[in-house]
Amino acid sequence: MADEKPHCKVVLATNIAKSLLEEVQDGLAKIGRKPLLVGFLSSTDPAARVYAEWTGKTANENGFAFELREIDREELEDALLDANNDAAVDGIIVYYPIFGNRQDQYLQQIVSIDKDVEGLSHRYIFNMYQNIRFLDHANTKKSILPCTPLAVIKILEYLRIYNTILPYGNRLHGRTVTVINRSEVVGRPLAALLANDGACVYSVDINDVQQFTRGEGLRKRRHEVHEKPGWTLENCLPISDVVISGVPGDKYKVPANLLRDGAVCINFSSDRNFSPDVKEKASIYVPAIGKVTIVVLLRNLLRIVQNKIDAAAEASRENVSEAVQTSES
Known part of the structure; x- marks a missing residue:
């Protein structure tokens, strides 16, 4: 009997975006x-x-x-x-x-x-790197996160890579992730966000590898960065549960032979960073994330509008309170 072909689930951004759109529609109806x-x-x-x-x-x-x-x-x-x-x-x-x-x-x-x-x-950006998640002391107004890194986070949540049994903020504890790209717009923020949620992240750039982590046992409140001299993809990929790549250019391909069996692979470049043989090693493959990024953008817009509405309501309550105090005096 011939060997069975490896099973890899290809998850399309359209399907992930649908669940987020429901959340956006609920918020829009309230506005x-x-x-x-x-x-x-x-x-x-x-x-x-x-x-x-x-x-x-x-x-x-x-x-x-x-x-x-x-x-x-x-x-x-x-x-x-x-x-x-x-x-x-x-x-x-x-x-x-x-x-x-x-x-x-x-x-x-x-x-x-x-x-x-x-x-x-x-x-x-400051809040993101410092792992400050809210804009106010009452923790009612969430800070805004960059769209593409946040889209990757939402995809990982959809794929159940986040462990919801663990406390919020620690739900990637025990996960090892490689991010190939360290741009200031996507790669570095993404590595920081993942590490702030508890993952051990290897950030791979053209010249070197850095490790983003909150320390053993997640002792740190926010991530710290360590250089990994001499490290390359050969060190990172075999130990990574998740591999996320966003290298611009159609010539670059993640070496599939280095991937860990059953790894989750996500491509956020406009070019395909994974060749077809990724399906022989990966358990889940997300070939593009653009549609999720746009829904996250609308979600951010909704949050900004809601924050503005909440701020106006709070200011109105304060004005009424001051007026009452003035009339009583």
Whole structure:
């Protein structure tokens, strides 16, 4: 009898996005209006335009208003400042890369924190790396996280890689993850988020490997980073339960022969980083995550609008309280 072929479950982003969309629809019904998301496209990158088109399609199909503004990159700064001051605009997304240098980082910081659906403002980034999950002392307003790293987290939750028996914040304890990509937009934030949730993460870049961890027994409140001199994928992949890759370019492929049997493999590059033979080793393979990323973007927008509504209600209560105290005195 011929040997049975290995069984690998291919999970599509569309199926994962559906469950998240239900959560978004519930939140949208409570708001009772269409939040307006404005996208700014100043990039010549074809992938940026595809992302913009997907965003608009998903937003419009799910009860949000979306407006794409194509702006010359030299005029983008003023356009962002105008959108910050426009009360009709609930959320702002900028499709990067634009200049491809530190100018892009500057543009990320001028988007109002109250409209930054991508979670790229300084306070959001600081909170993420410091493992501060809320914006207020009462722990009622969650901080905004970058869309693509958060999409990967949501995919891992969907796949039950997160152990829900463990306390919130420790649910990746015992998991070993390799992230191939250490960009400031996706790879490094993702490694930090996974480590802050308890995983031992090997962050692989073109030159080296770093380990992100909260220490033995999760003793640290937030992750710390250790260099792994001499380490390569040959050290990381055989011991990893989960392998997540986002290397730009169609020539790069994760060496399937190094994968641990039964590993979970997720590709977040616009190119396929895994060749077809990944199915001979992986138990679960997610070939793309774009549709989940867009739903997470809408989820972030919803959270920003809700935070704004809650802040206005709190301010109104304080004004009423002050008025009562004044009248009584």
